[in-house]
Every structure is written in structure tokens, then in C-alpha cells.
Amino acid sequence: MSLHKNYIAGEWVGSDGNPNINPSNTNEVVGLYASASVVDTQGAIAAAKAAFPAWSRSGILTRQAILKKAADEIFARREELGALLSREEGKTLAEGIGETIRASQIFEFFAGECLRLKGESVPSVRPNIGVDMTREAVGVVGIITPWNFPIAIPAWKIAPALAYGNTVVFKPADLVPGCSWAIVDILVRAGLPHGVLNLVMGKGSVVGQTMLDSPDINAITFTGSTNTGKRVAMSSIEHNRKYQLEMGGKNPFVVLDDAELDVAVEAAVNSAFFSTGQRCTASSRMIVTEGIHDRFVEAVVTRLNDLVIDDALKAGTHIGPVVDASQLKQDLDYIALGQSEGAKLAFGGRVLSRENPGFYLQPALFTEATNQMRISREEIFGPVASIIRVKDYEEALQVANDTPFGLSSGIATTSLKYATHFKRNAEAGMVMVNLPTAGVDFHVPFGGRKGSSYGSREQGSYAVEFFTTVKTSYTLS
Ligand SMILES: NC(=O)C1=CN([C@@H]2O[C@H](COP(=O)(O)OP(=O)(O)OC[C@H]3O[C@@H](n4cnc5c(N)ncnc54)[C@H](OP(=O)(O)O)[C@@H]3O)[C@@H](O)[C@H]2O)C=CC1
Numbered sequence: 001m002s003l004h005k006n007y008i009a010g011e012w013v014g015s016d017g018n019p020n021i022n023p024s025n026t027n028e029v030v031g032l033y034a035s036a037s038v039v040d041t042q043g044a045i046a047a048a049k050a051a052f053p054a055w056s057r058s059g060i061l062t063r064q065a066i067l068k069k070a071a072d073e074i075f076a077r078r079e080e081l082g083a084l085l086s087r088e089e090g091k092t093l094a095e096g097i098g099e100t101i102r103a104s105q106i107f108e109f110f111a112g113e114c115l116r117l118k119g120e121s122v123p124s125v126r127p128n129i130g131v132d133m134t135r136e137a138v139g140v141v142g143i144i145t146p147w148n149f150p151i152a153i154p155a156w157k158i159a160p161a162l163a164y165g166n167t168v169v170f171k172p173a174d175l176v177p178g179c180s181w182a183i184v185d186i187l188v189r190a191g192l193p194h195g196v197l198n199l200v201m202g203k204g205s206v207v208g209q210t211m212l213d214s215p216d217i218n219a220i221t222f223t224g225s226t227n228t229g230k231r232v233a234m235s236s237i238e239h240n241r242k243y244q245l246e247m248g249g250k251n252p253f254v255v256l257d258d259a260e261l262d263v264a265v266e267a268a269v270n271s272a273f274f275s276t277g278q279r280c281t282a283s284s285r286m287i288v289t290e291g292i293h294d295r296f297v298e299a300v301v302t303r304l305n306d307l308v309i310d311d312a313l314k315a316g317t318h319i320g321p322v323v324d325a326s327q328l329k330q331d332l333d334y335i336a337l338g339q340s341e342g343a344k345l346a347f348g349g350r351v352l353s354r355e356n357p358g359f360y361l362q363p364a365l366f367t368e369a370t371n372q373m374r375i376s377r378e379e380i381f382g383p384v385a386s387i388i389r390v391k392d393y394e395e396a397l398q399v400a401n402d403t404p405f406g407l408s409s410g411i412a413t414t415s416l417k418y419a420t421h422f423k424r425n426a427e428a429g430m431v432m433v434n435l436p437t438a439g440v441d442f443h444v445p446f447g448g449r450k451g452s453s454y455g456s457r458e459q460g461s462y463a464v465e466f467f468t469t470v471k472t473s474y475t476l477s
């Protein structure tokens with residue numbers, strides 16, 4: 001099996017590889033991927049620093065053409081890359097291909113953004129002086145990504161970083177390096193100059209930590225757990241650099257008495273269980289008013305009974321395996337905790353056997369949960385959700401907002417009055433009406449509030465805020 005190497009200063013480097021294991025079939029090695037050392041990582045940072053002056057002054061058509069070429073290749077190879085994604089992460093093939101198409105759209109969008117970068121010109125308050133506000137690249141951007149969106153999250157960080165003229169040191173999640181390696185290979189062949197994009201696969205404690213400790217990284221964009229996010233924040237304050245954090249969620253999905261039952265059930269089941277519940281935008285808290293509660297529980301259980309949990313690549317699979325053994329243990333620990341806290345396990349929660357050995361978990365649904373239980377307060381990051389019964393809309397809104405997180409928030413209702421009120425008063429960065437809490441567009445801002453996110457928004461034209469710095473210049477005429 002060939003070794004997928006790191007890419008540092010324009011060279012593919014590395015001698016030993018770690019196996020990337022398929023969670024649908026743990027006997028299958030998806031590929032061998034090199035691990036960068038501290039010295040490799042420092043070399044990548046130095047290469048990005050050296051490449052910055054030329055790249056930040058490169059023509060916008062050069063950058064646009066490279067990003068467009070990458071977008072086209074990702075799209076052309078969507079089935080192959082989608083299958084790689086499903087093999088390494090465990091989401092279904094349809095989800096893997098969908099995410100790959102999304103990555104291609106993101107590169108295409110930011111190819112266009114290269115040509116849309118704007119400044120402003122205003123008169124000074126003093127006579128005969130003009131004032132210009134322009135945006136410049138920040139410098140070397142460190143990109144640290146999680147395992148749950150192996151191609152979309154790297155895409156939505158790498159594409160804007162390069163579009164606005166930054167150079168990049170990119171560390172993907174150790175668990176899923178395959179799609180990251182593929183997009184770096186595509187970008188390199190699309191014509192990126194040496195040192196502009198450096199790939200350092202390997203452990204967070206080694207590669208990631210070396211990035212955090214470096215004074216030569218000017219900005220870090222991170223998605224992952226709250227604990228690692230805090231480390232990114234502390235080290236960034238120490239080095240006076242820009243940082244952007246996308247961490248967990250405990251996203252509520254409110255169902256009101258007047259909701260259309262089918263719409264509510266479909267959105268709730270998608271929010272909680274699709275992509276095996278491994279989305280920071282997943283909803284694991286369904287907050288349901290009492291007039292519809294029993295019908296809703298019954299309909300959700302019926303829908304869960306119909307879902308096929310199996311190999312991610314198999315036709316007909318709705319939900320693939322959990323990503324690895326440690327995430328499976330975390331999910332099972334929370335299922336046991338929910339029972340000990342007094343919630344009722346209304347469906348699922350069993351480990352399943354399939355044709356090949358894998359981390360298969362039946363979706364778990366709790367009823368009779370309260371918002372004070374740990375299963376209602378902590379991010380589980382698996383196919384585990386609970387239903388909290390409430391009296392009316394006012395109580396539902398109060399419970400929805402009673403959480404340390406604030407990423408996404410959803411409501412199922414046919415009432416314009418409640419939908420409008422919820423959109424205004426949900427304490428979240430994203431609000432969905434009659435739609436799942438997860439599954440977002442690629443051309444609009446993504447991010448949250450409270451403990452979920454820090455810094456300016458990712459994605460869409462709002463990404464310019466993080467990946468550029470503003471210069472104000474005064475000229476005597
Ligand atoms: N909001 C989201 O989208 C996500 C949230 N999570 C949450 O986080 C939990 C744990 O997931 P996990 O993948 O371990 O999340 P982590 O925060 O550990 O990992 C995210 C990224 O940070 C890296 N990292 C780890 N330690 C350091 C460090 N000291 N310095 C710099 N970078 C580091 C990881 O590397 P490595 O891969 O080598 O560990 C990975 O690339 C999940 O159960 C879930 O609750 C997880 C994934 C996504």
C-alpha cells in the first residue's frame with residue numbers, strides 16, 4: 001500500500017505511515033498516511049512564512065484560476081472522493097458525495113471572491129486628504145480541522161485563506177487524513193507555488209501543539225472540541241494572533257402543537273441521527289409541547305424503526321457507523337448516564353453486528369428527559385437524542401436557550417407569529433424553521449454564539465473578515 005506523504009515547502013516528505021481504518025469494516029485499511037514531527041511542522045511554518053510575500057502580491061487571476069481548477073477536479077472526482085470520505089469517516093455514500101460536491105462549490109465560490117475583493121474610499125475630515133480602506137492578507141494561517149466533515153471543513157478554511165493571499169499550514173484530524181491529502185494534492189497540481197500550502201498530518205499533541213506554540217503563525221482557524229479550542233485561544237492570546245473557533249453545540253429543536261407532524265418528524269430525525277449524529281449542528285434536544293408530544297414520540301419511534309444502520313458504502317444504508325471505538329464508548333457512556341439520570345430509553349441504544357466488524361450503534365431516543373440532565377447539557381456527538389416535554393411556546397423558548405452553547409436552533413410550527421418570534425429570540429448563530437438544525441448553505445455565514453464559537457463568521461463573503469486585515473491609508477492630494 002503506497003504511503004501518502006506530508007507536503008512541506010513544495011516537497012512530498014515522510015517515511016512511515018499510520019493506517020487509516022474504515023469504521024464500517026475495521027479489517028480494512030483505507031490508506032497509509034505519514035505523521036509529521038515537531039521539526040517537520042516547524043519546517044512547514046517556515047516555508048509558509050517564506051512564501052507569503054510573493055503569494056500575497058500574486059495576481060487575483062492567478063489565485064482565481066487555481067481555486068477554480070481545484071473546484072472542477074473535486075467535482076469531476078465527486079464519486080471517488082465521496083467514497084473515500086465514507087470509507088474513512090463512516091457517513092453514507094450519499095452524504096459523502098454530497099459533502100464532496102459542497103467542497104467543490106466552496107472552492108468555486110472563493111475563486112469568484114478573488115475577483116470581488118473590495119475596498120472603500122472616503123473623504124477625510126481634513127481638507128485635501130483622501131482616505132482609503134483596503135484589505136490585506138493576514139500572513140501565515142494555521143488550519144486545524146476535526147474528523148466529522150473531512151472535506152467540507154478543510155475546504156471552507158483553505159479556500160478563503162488562499163483566495164485572500166494568505167499562506168497555509170494545514171493539520172487535518174489524525175483519524176481522517178484521506179480527503180485532506182486528496183485536496184492538497186489537487187491544489188498542488190492546480191499550480192500553487194511552493195510553500196503556499198503545507199500539509200502536516202499527524203497528532204494534535206505534536207503537530208497541532210507545535211502550530212499553537214509558533215510565533216510565526218499569524219492566525220489560527222479551528223474546528224473541534226471545546227477543550228482544544230480553549231488551548232487555541234490561550235496560545236493565540238500569548239502570541240497576539242487572530243483566532244477563530246468553531247466548537248460544540250447542544251442545539252434545540254422545538255416542536256409546537258401546531259406543527260405539521262410529518263415535517264416535524266423528518267426534520268427532527270435528520271437533525272439528531274443523520275451523519276450518525278456527528279455534526280456540531282446536530283440536535284440532541286427535542287423540546288416538544290404537550291399537545292403534540294405523544295403523537296410526535298410515536299411517529300419518531302416509527303421512523304427510527306425504518307432506518308437502516310449498516311456499512312456506509314452499502315446501497316440503502318441511512319446511517320453509517322460511529323467514527324471510532326472511543327466515540328462509540330462516549331455514546332454508550334451517555335446512554336447509560338441518561339438511564340441513570342432517570343430518562344426513559346424509548347428506542348435503540350444497542351450496539352449492532354453487521355457483515356463486517358464496525359462501530360454500529362442503533363440510534364437512541366430518550367423521553368421524559370429534563371433540561372437539567374447531563375444528557376441535555378453536554379454535547380454527545382453521536383446518534384443519541386432526548387425529548388423534553390414542555391407546556392407551551394414560552395417554556396419551549398426558555399428551555400431552548402437554557403444551554404451554554406449557541407450554534408444552531410430549530411423550530412417546527414405552522415404559526416408565523418411563533419416562527420418570527422423564535423427567529424428573533426433564539427440565542428443561536430443559525431435558526432431553522434421547519435428544517436433540520438444541520439445542513440447549511442455554502443455561500444452564507446456559518447457560526448454561533450456563547451460557548452459554540454469565537455471570532456468572526458466562517459463561509460460566504462463574511463469569511464473575508466477573518467482572512468484579511470484592514471489598512472486605512474491617508475493621502476494628501
Ligand atoms: N464542532 C465540531 O465540529 C466538532 C466537535 N467535536 C467534539 O470534540 C470531541 C472530541 O473530538 P476530537 O476530534 O478529539 O476533537 P479535538 O478538539 O481533539 O480535535 C480537533 C482537532 O484539533 C487537533 N488537536 C488535538 N489536540 C491538539 C492540541 N493540543 N493542539 C492543537 N491541535 C490539537 C486534533 O488533532 P487529532 O486529530 O490528532 O486529535 C484535530 O485535528 C467530539 O466528541 C465532539 O464532542 C469533534 C469534532 C468536530
Ligand SMILES: O=C(O)CCC(=O)C(=O)O
Pocket residue numbers: 148149153223278279280281282437438439440
Ligand atoms: O450542518 C452542516 O452542514 C455543517 C455542520 C458542521 O460543520 C459540523 O458539524 O462541524
